[in-house]
Amino acid sequence: MTMPYHKVNVLTGFKSAAEMKDPKALAKIIKRAERPLLLIGPRALSVKIGDKLFLEYLVEIAKVANIPICATAHTKGKIEELGVVPASTYDIMEILNRLKDPEWKGVRGEGNHDLVIFGGFRTDLGNQGLSVLKHFAPHLKTITLCKFYFPHATFSLPNIRKDEEWKALLEGLIDELKTS
Numbered sequence: 001m002t003m004p005y006h007k008v009n010v011l012t013g014f015k016s017a018a019e020m021k022d023p024k025a026l027a028k029i030i031k032r033a034e035r036p037l038l039l040i041g042p043r044a045l046s047v048k049i050g051d052k053l054f055l056e057y058l059v060e061i062a063k064v065a066n067i068p069i070c071a072t073a074h075t076k077g078k079i080e081e082l083g084v085v086p087a088s089t090y091d092i093m094e095i096l097n098r099l100k101d102p103e104w105k106g107v108r109g110e111g112n113h114d115l116v117i118f119g120g121f122r123t124d125l126g127n128q129g130l131s132v133l134k135h136f137a138p139h140l141k142t143i144t145l146c147k148f149y150f151p152h153a154t155f156s157l158p159n160i161r162k163d164e165e166w167k168a169l170l171e172g173l174i175d176e177l178k179t180s
Contacts, residue, residue, distance in 0.1 A: 015134070017156035019149065023172030029143065029155060030065055030177065033115035035106055038062045039095060040086075042073035043146075044120025049167045057170045058119045058145065059084050064177045067117070068107050070095055075120070092121065096129050100137045112139065118153070119145040126150055145170065 020026050030036060044055035055075070059082045062069050068087030071079050076089050088107040090098070098104050104112050116133070118126055126144065130152035133140055144150040147160040160166045 016151045017144075017149065017153040019158045020143070020155045021158060021169070023169055023176050026143065026155070026173050027176030029141075030067070030115065030117070033141075035108075035111055035113045036065070036067045036115040036117060037070055037099075037107060037113040038067045038117045038119065039070045039072060039092070039121075040075050040079065040119055041092065041121035041126075042075060043122060045075060045078055047120070049163050049170070054120055055079070056082065057174070060174050061117075061145075061170075061177065064174055070107055072121075092125065092129060096132055099133060099140060102137075102139050114139070115141050115143065117143045117145060118150075121146070123148050123150070127152055145173075 038058060038061065040055065040058050044058055045053065047054040049057065055078060059069070059079060061067065063084065069079060069084060071086035071089045072092045072095065076086055079086050099113065099116060102112055106113050118130070121129070123146070126146065127150055130142055130144070130150055133142055134152045141154040143155045144153045144157060147157060147166045149159045150156045157169065
Protein backbone atom coordinates (compact mmCIF):
# COMPACT_ATOMS: atom_id res chain seq x y z
CA MET A 1 0.00 0.00 0.00
CA THR A 2 1.35 3.42 -0.93
CA MET A 3 1.52 5.81 1.99
CA PRO A 4 -0.07 9.22 1.45
CA TYR A 5 1.90 12.39 2.09
CA HIS A 6 -0.30 13.06 5.13
CA LYS A 7 -0.12 9.85 7.14
CA VAL A 8 -3.37 10.72 8.93
CA ASN A 9 -5.29 9.85 5.74
CA VAL A 10 -4.20 6.22 5.59
CA LEU A 11 -7.63 4.75 6.32
CA THR A 12 -9.76 5.69 3.33
CA GLY A 13 -12.40 3.02 3.68
CA PHE A 14 -12.47 0.03 1.37
CA LYS A 15 -11.53 2.02 -1.73
CA SER A 16 -8.17 3.69 -2.24
CA ALA A 17 -6.56 5.35 -5.27
CA ALA A 18 -4.97 3.24 -7.96
CA GLU A 19 -1.33 4.24 -8.18
CA MET A 20 -0.48 5.38 -11.71
CA LYS A 21 3.16 5.32 -12.86
CA ASP A 22 2.58 4.79 -16.57
CA PRO A 23 1.83 7.86 -18.74
CA LYS A 24 0.30 5.60 -21.39
CA ALA A 25 -2.32 4.30 -18.92
CA LEU A 26 -3.09 7.81 -17.70
CA ALA A 27 -3.51 9.06 -21.26
CA LYS A 28 -5.87 6.17 -22.02
CA ILE A 29 -8.08 7.11 -19.06
CA ILE A 30 -8.13 10.78 -20.07
CA LYS A 31 -8.87 10.02 -23.72
CA ARG A 32 -11.72 7.71 -22.74
CA ALA A 33 -13.47 10.45 -20.74
CA GLU A 34 -16.39 12.16 -22.48
CA ARG A 35 -16.32 15.40 -20.48
CA PRO A 36 -13.08 15.79 -18.53
CA LEU A 37 -12.25 18.90 -16.50
CA LEU A 38 -8.86 20.15 -15.31
CA LEU A 39 -8.83 21.98 -11.96
CA ILE A 40 -5.74 24.13 -11.49
CA GLY A 41 -4.81 25.28 -8.01
CA PRO A 42 -2.47 28.04 -6.82
CA ARG A 43 0.53 25.80 -6.09
CA ALA A 44 0.85 25.26 -9.85
CA LEU A 45 2.07 28.88 -10.00
CA SER A 46 4.96 28.35 -7.60
CA VAL A 47 6.12 24.77 -8.11
CA LYS A 48 8.88 24.45 -10.69
CA ILE A 49 9.82 21.22 -12.41
CA GLY A 50 13.20 21.82 -13.95
CA ASP A 51 12.95 25.14 -15.75
CA LYS A 52 9.15 25.13 -16.19
CA LEU A 53 6.27 25.83 -13.86
CA PHE A 54 3.92 22.95 -13.05
CA LEU A 55 1.23 25.23 -14.47
CA GLU A 56 2.86 25.10 -17.91
CA TYR A 57 2.63 21.30 -17.95
CA LEU A 58 -1.01 21.42 -16.87
CA VAL A 59 -1.92 23.96 -19.56
CA GLU A 60 -0.12 21.87 -22.19
CA ILE A 61 -2.11 18.79 -21.10
CA ALA A 62 -5.35 20.77 -21.40
CA LYS A 63 -4.38 22.05 -24.86
CA VAL A 64 -3.39 18.71 -26.39
CA ALA A 65 -6.40 16.85 -24.93
CA ASN A 66 -8.92 19.69 -25.44
CA ILE A 67 -9.85 19.71 -21.76
CA PRO A 68 -11.61 22.74 -20.29
CA ILE A 69 -9.74 24.41 -17.44
CA CYS A 70 -11.29 25.58 -14.21
CA ALA A 71 -9.00 28.22 -12.71
CA THR A 72 -9.15 28.44 -8.94
CA ALA A 73 -7.70 31.02 -6.57
CA HIS A 74 -5.53 33.52 -8.48
CA THR A 75 -4.45 31.25 -11.35
CA LYS A 76 -6.60 32.77 -14.12
CA GLY A 77 -4.19 35.60 -15.02
CA LYS A 78 -1.16 33.36 -15.47
CA ILE A 79 -3.18 30.81 -17.46
CA GLU A 80 -4.28 33.59 -19.81
CA GLU A 81 -0.64 34.73 -20.14
CA LEU A 82 0.08 31.23 -21.45
CA GLY A 83 -2.47 31.77 -24.22
CA VAL A 84 -5.43 29.83 -22.82
CA VAL A 85 -8.72 31.21 -21.57
CA PRO A 86 -10.08 29.12 -18.69
CA ALA A 87 -13.59 27.78 -19.26
CA SER A 88 -14.49 28.86 -15.73
CA THR A 89 -13.15 30.46 -12.58
CA TYR A 90 -14.35 29.10 -9.26
CA ASP A 91 -13.24 28.93 -5.68
CA ILE A 92 -12.16 25.34 -4.96
CA MET A 93 -15.01 24.80 -2.49
CA GLU A 94 -17.53 26.17 -4.94
CA ILE A 95 -16.42 23.90 -7.81
CA LEU A 96 -16.38 20.87 -5.49
CA ASN A 97 -19.98 21.60 -4.53
CA ARG A 98 -20.98 21.94 -8.19
CA LEU A 99 -19.23 18.70 -9.11
CA LYS A 100 -21.19 16.80 -6.44
CA ASP A 101 -24.44 17.71 -8.18
CA PRO A 102 -25.17 15.10 -10.89
CA GLU A 103 -27.65 17.53 -12.50
CA TRP A 104 -25.06 20.28 -12.98
CA LYS A 105 -24.41 21.04 -16.66
CA GLY A 106 -20.64 21.49 -16.33
CA VAL A 107 -18.42 24.44 -17.14
CA ARG A 108 -19.40 24.39 -20.83
CA GLY A 109 -23.09 23.65 -20.26
CA GLU A 110 -22.77 20.27 -22.02
CA GLY A 111 -23.45 18.05 -19.00
CA ASN A 112 -21.65 17.15 -15.83
CA HIS A 113 -18.07 16.03 -16.05
CA ASP A 114 -17.13 12.37 -15.82
CA LEU A 115 -13.42 12.87 -15.05
CA VAL A 116 -11.82 15.61 -12.96
CA ILE A 117 -8.05 16.11 -13.07
CA PHE A 118 -6.47 17.92 -10.13
CA GLY A 119 -3.16 19.78 -10.18
CA GLY A 120 -1.56 22.43 -8.01
CA PHE A 121 -3.49 22.14 -4.74
CA ARG A 122 -2.19 21.93 -1.20
CA THR A 123 -2.13 18.28 -0.19
CA ASP A 124 -4.42 18.73 2.81
CA LEU A 125 -7.03 20.62 0.80
CA GLY A 126 -6.71 18.22 -2.11
CA ASN A 127 -7.19 15.19 0.13
CA GLN A 128 -10.31 16.63 1.73
CA GLY A 129 -11.79 17.75 -1.59
CA LEU A 130 -11.13 14.36 -3.14
CA SER A 131 -12.70 12.68 -0.12
CA VAL A 132 -15.87 14.74 -0.64
CA LEU A 133 -16.04 13.74 -4.31
CA LYS A 134 -15.26 10.10 -3.54
CA HIS A 135 -18.15 9.86 -1.08
CA PHE A 136 -20.71 12.27 -2.53
CA ALA A 137 -20.06 12.21 -6.29
CA PRO A 138 -20.05 8.55 -7.36
CA HIS A 139 -20.62 9.65 -10.97
CA LEU A 140 -17.05 11.11 -11.11
CA LYS A 141 -13.60 9.64 -11.52
CA THR A 142 -10.64 11.72 -10.36
CA ILE A 143 -6.95 11.90 -11.25
CA THR A 144 -4.23 13.82 -9.45
CA LEU A 145 -1.11 14.95 -11.28
CA CYS A 146 0.75 16.31 -8.26
CA LYS A 147 3.85 14.48 -7.09
CA PHE A 148 2.16 13.16 -3.96
CA TYR A 149 -0.11 10.16 -3.54
CA PHE A 150 -3.73 11.14 -2.84
CA PRO A 151 -5.59 8.10 -1.43
CA HIS A 152 -9.06 9.58 -2.04
CA ALA A 153 -8.56 10.03 -5.79
CA THR A 154 -9.62 7.33 -8.23
CA PHE A 155 -6.15 7.45 -9.83
CA SER A 156 -3.10 9.11 -8.29
CA LEU A 157 0.57 9.44 -9.04
CA PRO A 158 2.78 7.82 -6.39
CA ASN A 159 4.91 9.87 -4.04
CA ILE A 160 7.66 11.06 -6.37
CA ARG A 161 10.84 12.22 -4.68
CA LYS A 162 12.81 13.33 -7.74
CA ASP A 163 11.52 16.11 -9.96
CA GLU A 164 13.21 14.44 -12.96
CA GLU A 165 10.85 11.45 -12.57
CA TRP A 166 7.81 13.72 -12.27
CA LYS A 167 8.92 15.72 -15.31
CA ALA A 168 9.41 12.54 -17.36
CA LEU A 169 5.95 11.30 -16.38
CA LEU A 170 4.24 14.59 -17.28
CA GLU A 171 6.12 14.88 -20.57
CA GLY A 172 5.29 11.25 -21.34
CA LEU A 173 1.62 11.96 -20.63
CA ILE A 174 1.66 14.96 -23.00
CA ASP A 175 3.31 12.88 -25.72
CA GLU A 176 0.75 10.08 -25.29
CA LEU A 177 -2.15 12.55 -25.42
CA LYS A 178 -0.78 13.98 -28.69
CA THR A 179 -1.04 10.58 -30.38
CA SER A 180 -4.55 9.56 -31.33
